[in-house]
Amino acid sequence: MPDQTLSVSRSTRLSTVAMGVLLVIIVVMALAPWWAGRADLRLFGEIFLYLALASLWNLLAGYAGLVSVGQQAYVGLGGYVFFALTLLAGLHPLLAIALAPLIGALIAAPVATLIFRLRGAYFAIGTWVVAEVFRLTAAQVSALGGGSGISLPVSVVTTLASGRFLREALAYWLALGVAVVVIGAVFLFLRSRRGIALMAIRDNELAARSLGIDIWKTKFVVYLVTAGLTTLVGALIFLQKLRISPDAAFSPNDWTAFVIFIVVIGGIGTIEGSIIGTLIFFALRETLADLGTVYLIAMGLAAILIMLKAPSGLWGLVRGRRGLELFPISRRVRGLG
Amino acid sequence: MEFWLEPIIQGILLGGLYALFAAGLSLIFGVMRLVNIAHGDLIVLSSYVALTTSVMLGLHPLAAALIVVPVMALAGYGLQRLLLNRTMGNDILPPLLVTFGLSVIIQNALLTFYSADPQKLKAGAIETASLGIGPVSVGVLPLIVFMTAVLVIGLLQWMFYHTALGRAFRATSDRQDIVQLMGINRAHIFALAMALALAVTALAGVFLGIRTSFDPAAGGSRLIFGFEAVIIGGLGNIWGTLAGGVILGVAQTLGAKIDPGFQVQAGHLVFLIILAVRPRGLFPRID
Numbered sequence: 001m002p003d004q005t006l007s008v009s010r011s012t013r014l015s016t017v018a019m020g021v022l023l024v025i026i027v028v029m030a031l032a033p034w035w036a037g038r039a040d041l042r043l044f045g046e047i048f049l050y051l052a053l054a055s056l057w058n059l060l061a062g063y064a065g066l067v068s069v070g071q072q073a074y075v076g077l078g079g080y081v082f083f084a085l086t087l088l089a090g091l092h093p094l095l096a097i098a099l100a101p102l103i104g105a106l107i108a109a110p111v112a113t114l115i116f117r118l119r120g121a122y123f124a125i126g127t128w129v130v131a132e133v134f135r136l137t138a139a140q141v142s143a144l145g146g147g148s149g150i151s152l153p154v155s156v157v158t159t160l161a162s163g164r165f166l167r168e169a170l171a172y173w174l175a176l177g178v179a180v181v182v183i184g185a186v187f188l189f190l191r192s193r194r195g196i197a198l199m200a201i202r203d204n205e206l207a208a209r210s211l212g213i214d215i216w217k218t219k220f221v222v223y224l225v226t227a228g229l230t231t232l233v234g235a236l237i238f239l240q241k242l243r244i245s246p247d248a249a250f251s252p253n254d255w256t257a258f259v260i261f262i263v264v265i266g267g268i269g270t271i272e273g274s275i276i277g278t279l280i281f282f283a284l285r286e287t288l289a290d291l292g293t294v295y296l297i298a299m300g301l302a303a304i305l306i307m308l309k310a311p312s313g314l315w316g317l318v319r320g321r322r323g324l325e326l327f328p329i330s331r332r333v334r335g336l337g
Numbered sequence: 338m339e340f341w342l343e344p345i346i347q348g349i350l351l352g353g354l355y356a357l358f359a360a361g362l363s364l365i366f367g368v369m370r371l372v373n374i375a376h377g378d379l380i381v382l383s384s385y386v387a388l389t390t391s392v393m394l395g396l397h398p399l400a401a402a403l404i405v406v407p408v409m410a411l412a413g414y415g416l417q418r419l420l421l422n423r424t425m426g427n428d429i430l431p432p433l434l435v436t437f438g439l440s441v442i443i444q445n446a447l448l449t450f451y452s453a454d455p456q457k458l459k460a461g462a463i464e465t466a467s468l469g470i471g472p473v474s475v476g477v478l479p480l481i482v483f484m485t486a487v488l489v490i491g492l493l494q495w496m497f498y499h500t501a502l503g504r505a506f507r508a509t510s511d512r513q514d515i516v517q518l519m520g521i522n523r524a525h526i527f528a529l530a531m532a533l534a535l536a537v538t539a540l541a542g543v544f545l546g547i548r549t550s551f552d553p554a555a556g557g558s559r560l561i562f563g564f565e566a567v568i569i570g571g572l573g574n575i576w577g578t579l580a581g582g583v584i585l586g587v588a589q590t591l592g593a594k595i596d597p598g599f600q601v602q603a604g605h606l607v608f609l610i611i612l613a614v615r616p617r618g619l620f621p622r623i624d
Contacts (some may be wrong), residue, residue: 061430065429065430067429067430067433067434069374069437114609114612114613115612117612117616118568118612120372120429121370121371121372121429121432121433122372122564122568124372124374124433125372125374125560125561125564126612128557128560128561129561129564129565129605129608129609132558132561132601132605133602133605133606133609136601136602136605137602139598140598252557253441257437257441260434260437261438264434268430293445293446293448293449294445294449296441296442296444296445297441297442297445297446297449299441300438300439300441300442300445301438301442303434303435303437303438304420304434304435304438304439304442307424307430307431307434307435307438308420308423308424308431308435311430311431
């Protein structure tokens with residue numbers, strides 16, 4: 001009998017190729033300011049920001065089981081933190097953006113201790129209450145325009161970079177950067193000890209606890225990291241928009257409904273699903289842009305249908321039983337012949 | 338004294354409406370552990386159904402309720418049987434996301450059919466009628482809403498503990514699997530619970546439409562108010578739901594007295610404080 005050496009590895013030939021392709025895509029997209037038009041650049045920026053939001057919500061709901069319908073709380077918080085730090089405190093926009101995730105995580109800590117008292121589905125509505133509290137609070141801040149909102153003055157905008165080309169390119173690179181950082185962070189987190197603990201909790205909470213995993217703490221950390229990064233994305237969204245109002249900043253449709261539909265349609269609980277969902281969402285939006293309410297109804301129907309017929313989403317259908325992975329997360333045993 | 342007495346009484350009566358929002362939510366959670374994200378949108382949908390029936394048939398909105406309540410109950414039975422029963426299981430994700438999708442669909446369908454313009458149910462003289470009780474005057478309509486809420490909650494309580502249907506509900510709530518062995522059809526019991534919940538919801542929708550104007554986006558806050566009433570009162574306690582609604586209503590009217598822009602926020606803050614101090618609510622059912 002020949003020597004049989006068994007080994008455990010995470011990468012497959014497919015995942016190695018995929019990671020290579022991904023790297024090329026990132027480089028090509030980083031050069032977009034030189035090959036894409038202004039409108040396209042804006043669209044790409046928006047795609048990357050939604051990609052980041054979707055990946056974060058997927059980590060929260062798909063991996064940590066914390067189904068939030070109130071992530072608009074942190075998107076709006078990010079926008080308002082960015083406006084407050086630049087407009088009222090006079091900080092440089094880039095410094096304001098760097099501080100946004102820290103402030104987001106700091107505020108999320110007491111919020112989490114409070115709403116973690118709500119179990120399962122009631123947690124979801126609790127997150128919505130928090131978002132409403134944030135929105136109503138923002139509407140009371142008259143220095144930032146109160147209920148009607150405020151625009152970022154040109155004087156602040158010009159401190160970001162001198163020329164328009166550089167300014168728009170910078171906003172775009174920040175969006176691309178945050179998408180790469182978020183997906184990279186989710187990927188590395190899921191491969192880490194804590195990430196494995198998280199997936200163990202998702203698969204069987206009782207068994208996970210008996211192995212000594214601190215469930216509350218693990219979920220708390222995920223909630224904080226997600227909230228901080230969502231706040232960062234929020235700051236970048238309103239850097240692109242240059243105007244903020246409570247209704248736009250804390251919109252449940254824009255920052256939660258679309259994001260949930262993206263993740264559910266693409267495939268909840270996989271990194272690839274959020275990416276595919278985002279691409280499909282924008283492909284449909286660009287072709288059916290004028291339909292408005294009909295588009296939302298169609299997205300809702302699609303999400304319900306997928307939840308009933310193929311709960312692992314489109315990526316789940318592609319992935320099939322062989323468990324294809326573009327991002328190498330699961331371990332596989334090799335050498336079994 | 339009278340300065341505060343008036344808003345407190347108004348708040349108590351408003352609490353009746355919130356208790357009606359909450360009763361349906363509490364009922365379906367109690368029987369099948371389902372949290373319906375579309376609950377608020379179903380309330381607003383009921384308001385629109387009442388609007389259409391009262392305009393088309395020339396009926397008083399309160400008379401239209403006689404049509405809206407059975408229609409919504411039937412819709413609830415169908416909704417549970419055809420859609421929601423397929424999502425029931427140990428995983429909370431499918432029911433949450435399916436009802437979330439439903440919420441977005443209802444909202445946008447209403448937007449397409451009725452536009453975003455605010456609507457109101459016209460109930461005539463009863464809207465402004467009031468009774469003088471001692472130093473304060475109390476609106477007749479809020480009083481009717483409150484008394485209806487007490488009646489509905491009393492009936493639900495009686496049904497739960499003194500009828501065969503209530504026994505089936507409680508048994509299903511305790512052990513979904515064993516109940517099947519006793520010859521109870523779980524799918525049917527769930528659908529009956531949803532039908533009953535939507536009947537209460539329909540009543541809430543009619544009262545909501547008479548009291549204030551409503552638009553397709555109004556559902557979210559109705560869900561939140563109902564949910565806050567449930568949590569304040571204590572999960573699983575139906576009379577607690579009424580108490581929760583009253584506390585929320587009083588918090589809101591007192592908040593409005595301090596500053597009109599503070600009304601809704603005051604309710605949220607009281608909810609968060611109670612969640613911090615008594616996470617199981619004020620009157621949790623003793624298990």
